[in-house]
Amino acid sequence: xxxxxxxxxxxxxxxxxxxxxxxxxxxxxxxxxxxxxxxxxxxxxxxxxxxxxxxxxxxxxxxxxxxxxxxxxxxxxxxxxxxxxxxxxxxxxxxxxxxxxxxxxxxxxxxxxxxxxxxxxxxxxxxxxxxxxxxxxxxxxxxxxxxxxxxxxxxxxxxxxxxxxxxxxxxxxxxxxxxxxxxxxxxx
Amino acid sequence: xxxxxxxxxxxxxxxxxxxxxxxxxxxxxxxxxxxxxxxxxxxxxxxxxxxxxxxxxxxxxxxxxxxxxxxxxxxxxxxxxxxxxxxxxxxxxxxxxxxxxxxxxxxxxxxxxxxxxxxxxxxxxxxxxxxxxxxxxxxxxxxxxxxxxxxxxxxxxxxxxxxxxxxxxxxxxxxxxxxxxxxxxxxxxxxxxxxxxxxxxxxxxxxxxxxxxxxxxxxxxxxxxxxxxxxxxxxxxxxxxxxxxxxxxxxxxxxxxxxxxxxxxxxxxxxxxxxxxxxxxxxxxxxxxxxxxxxxxxxxxxxxxxxxxxxxxxxxxxxxxxxxxxxxxxxxxxxxxxxxx
Numbered sequence: 001x002x003x004x005x006x007x008x009x010x011x012x013x014x015x016x017x018x019x020x021x022x023x024x025x026x027x028x029x030x031x032x033x034x035x036x037x038x039x040x041x042x043x044x045x046x047x048x049x050x051x052x053x054x055x056x057x058x059x060x061x062x063x064x065x066x067x068x069x070x071x072x073x074x075x076x077x078x079x080x081x082x083x084x085x086x087x088x089x090x091x092x093x094x095x096x097x098x099x100x101x102x103x104x105x106x107x108x109x110x111x112x113x114x115x116x117x118x119x120x121x122x123x124x125x126x127x128x129x130x131x132x133x134x135x136x137x138x139x140x141x142x143x144x145x146x147x148x149x150x151x152x153x154x155x156x157x158x159x160x161x162x163x164x165x166x167x168x169x170x171x172x173x174x175x176x177x178x179x180x181x182x183x184x185x186x187x188x
Numbered sequence: 189x190x191x192x193x194x195x196x197x198x199x200x201x202x203x204x205x206x207x208x209x210x211x212x213x214x215x216x217x218x219x220x221x222x223x224x225x226x227x228x229x230x231x232x233x234x235x236x237x238x239x240x241x242x243x244x245x246x247x248x249x250x251x252x253x254x255x256x257x258x259x260x261x262x263x264x265x266x267x268x269x270x271x272x273x274x275x276x277x278x279x280x281x282x283x284x285x286x287x288x289x290x291x292x293x294x295x296x297x298x299x300x301x302x303x304x305x306x307x308x309x310x311x312x313x314x315x316x317x318x319x320x321x322x323x324x325x326x327x328x329x330x331x332x333x334x335x336x337x338x339x340x341x342x343x344x345x346x347x348x349x350x351x352x353x354x355x356x357x358x359x360x361x362x363x364x365x366x367x368x369x370x371x372x373x374x375x376x377x378x379x380x381x382x383x384x385x386x387x388x389x390x391x392x393x394x395x396x397x398x399x400x401x402x403x404x405x406x407x408x409x410x411x412x413x414x415x416x417x418x419x420x421x422x423x424x425x426x427x428x429x430x431x432x433x434x435x436x437x438x439x440x441x442x443x444x445x446x447x448x449x450x451x452x453x454x455x456x457x458x459x460x461x462x463x464x465x466x467x468x469x470x471x472x473x474x475x476x477x478x479x480x481x482x483x484x485x486x487x488x489x490x491x492x493x494x495x496x497x498x499x500x501x502x503x504x505x506x507x508x509x510x511x512x513x514x515x516x517x518x519x520x521x522x523x524x525x526x527x528x529x
Contacts, residue, residue, distance in 0.1 A: 026493065033224045033492045043228040 053138045055169040058121040060139040061114055061157055062165045064132065066104055069161040072133035075109035082128035087118035112157060116141045116150040132175065135167040198300050202279045210434035211241040213483055217434075220487040248427035256420050260327040267324025268421065268428035274317040275435035281306040281367050282442045285452050285472035289464045298468060299368055306367035307355060310443065311348070314398060317436065318344040321400075321407060324429065325417030336416025339498065340407035343397055346505035347404075351394035353513035354387040357520040358447060371451035381448040386516045388448045390509050395440040397505070400433060402490035409495055441482035442475070449478050 018024055044051050066072050075092035093110035095103045102108075125134050144150065159165045215230065215237070222229030230237035255264055285298035303309055318341050325337020361383055362370045374380055381388045397404040408416030415421075418429045445451060452471035461467050496504070 029492045030488060033488060036226055037220075037223045039226055041223075041228050042226045045228070045231070 055138075057138040058123045058136040060116075060137055060141050061119075061125070061152075062135050062137050062167065063112065063154065063158040064135060064167065065159055065161060065164075068101070068104075070100075070102060070104040071108055071158065072104055072131045073109050073112065074105045074107050074131055074133075075112070076130065078128040078130060079125035079134055082124040083119075084122060084124060085118045085120045087115045087120075088125060089113050089115075109154070112154050114152050114157065116152055117147060126170070127174075132178075135165075135170055137165055137167060137170075139165075194296065195300065198298075199280070202284070202300055203276055205284075206276055206279050206435050206438060207431075209438045209479075209483075210431055211245070213434040213437060214244060214430075215241045216483065217487050217490075220484065221491050224488070224491045245427070248424050251423040253423040253425070254420075256329060258329040259420065260329070263323050263327035264420075265425070267320050267322075267327055268425045268432070269320070270323060271317060271320030271432035272428045272435075274313050274320060275432040275439070277313045278310055278436075278439045279442070281309055282439070282446055283368050283371050283451055284475055285468050288468040296468075297368075298472060302366055302368035304364070304366045307359065307365045307370075310367070311352060311355075314436075315344070315348055317432075320432065321417050321429075324421070325407075328417075328420035330420050332413045332415070332419045333417050336407045336409075336413050336419070339413075340400060340417055343400075343404065343406060343501060343505070346502060347394045347397035347509070350390055350505060350509035350513050351398065353510060353517060354384075354390040354394065355447075357387045357513070357517045358384055360517070360520050360524060367446060371446050371453065374450040374453050376453065376455045379448065379450040379453070384448065384516070384520070386512065387520075388444075390513050390516065391448065392444065393504075393509065395444060396486070396489065397501075399436045399440050399486070401437065401486055403493040403496050404501060405490075405495060406498055406501060411495075437483060437486050438479065441479045441486065444482050445475065445478035451475055451478075 064072055075090050077090065077092075080086075080088040080090060089111070090109045090113070091111040092107055095106050095108055121136060123136050126136055141150075218240070219229040219237075221227075230240040233239040233243045255261055280300040281303060283297070283299035283302070287298065288296040290296065321340040321344075322337045325333040325335075325340065328334070358370070358380060359365060361380065362373050364370060364373075370380070396402075400407050406416075407413075408418060410416075413419070418426055421429060452475045454474045457470060457474065458467060461470055
């Protein structure tokens with residue numbers, strides 16, 4: 001069966017005089033290359049020009065804050081359990097009185113680390129999270145010279161209150177459904 | 189005294205021109221290669237990457253200079269020197285434009301020297317050029333370099349024959365060996381290429397082979413010989429070899445345009461320009477346009493055709509081009525004879 005219509009049967013026949021001259025073939029080749037001179041270039045001038053990413057691109061994670069700028073994560077550990085690459089580790093801590101403006105619930109993650117070299121960016125953590133605290137974003141993980149620097153802590157993962165990171169394109173049907181449920185109203 | 193001063197300035201100018209054009213040929217080569225492959229090429233150093241050759245030059249100078257332990261140090265240094273020296277020497281007999289005649293009627297030629305054996309001089313110097321490659325490749329004491337040098341020398345000698353024979357037909361036609369006179373004879377549309385199309389084709393093919401450029405770049409072919417004759421070279425000595433190749437390409441383009449495409453001649457142009465200064469300037473521009481076009485052709489061919497196999501190269505040189513050029517001489521002779529009857 002032919003996959004394409006481009007297959008050609010090879011025949012080993014004597015070349016004609018014109019073919020032996022090679023010049024028509026050479027000129028034909030040069031005609032092909034000169035046409036490429038005026039074709040649209042495939043290059044993307046990277047830092048200035050970026051190739052559009054999929055709306056659901058899975059890159060660098062973010063730990064979202066709620067509307068009042070408090071951390072949503074309660075260190076339940078479901079993301080770490082869901083993680084097939086075992087890239088997530090966390091240490092939980094209890095919220096002290098007076099820290100209500102920092103952490104939304106009584107328990108929070110005092111340490112939250114993702115090893116970006118282990119992470120396979122599957123998005124299972126995002127799916128597992130009952131608090132909508134962790135999302136993958138369209139940001140790329142930066143290159144670096146040392147491996148140790150790829151273990152991202154809360155400093156790199158938590159979004160800054162003044163610079164919210166939009167994850168709305170990643171709100172899947174399930175997440176939106178989850179938000180509708182009044183029982184989980186605190187998740188808004 | 190003034191004459192010597194003028195000539196000295198001219199020599200320096202031609203030297204500078206060769207270096208400048210060679211420098212920007214490296215840039216043009218990368219750009220042409222990129223464009224033919226649907227890429228953009230260097231565009232980071234300066235606008236459109238125009239400073240790229242400077243960056244490359246600085247890089248070449250800053251690189252570590254390595255001379256292999258078992259290399260013949262003296263010859264190892266001499267090789268790139270000869271290559272560069274001969275490459276720069278050939279520009280002397282090429283007329284870059286029409287003479288500038290000032291009000292007192294003194295001629296200021298734009299050709300360093302119009303020796304009456306200009307063509308022979310050209311060929312002589314070009315054949316010395318192979319010594320640079322041979323000495324460099326041999327002195328490296330490396331089998332790849334040696335193979336590259338061997339290939340270079342046998343290739344250049346083989347193709348020089350066909351080149352010389354194709355030129356003989358041209359010399360028969362023009363009756364002189366002086367490059368300046370050959371150009372003068374091609375006024376208007378009387379370009380030699382119209383009378384010597386076969387000779388031009390042979391000359392062009394041989395010019396590709398003489399400059400060791402694709403599809404005849406076997407002396408340095410990366411896929412088989414690492415880097416060929418310059419495998420062991422680094423830093424500016426490598427730069428010299430590469431630079432010499434580009435100067436050779438520039439000179440070849442200039443020779444092709446002077447011998448076959450009328451040099452500074454261009455139909456209709458000189459009818460409308462009478463001011464002697466402008467005549468010189470325009471003639472220089474016309475020459476450089478033709479040269480640029482042929483440099484482009486060199487690059488265009490390089491990025492189109494695959495490399496020859498060595499036996500194919502020898503086959504083409506000895507069994508095709510030499511007989512063809514002899515036939516060309518015969519035809520030219522017969523035509524000349526019939527015309528003079």
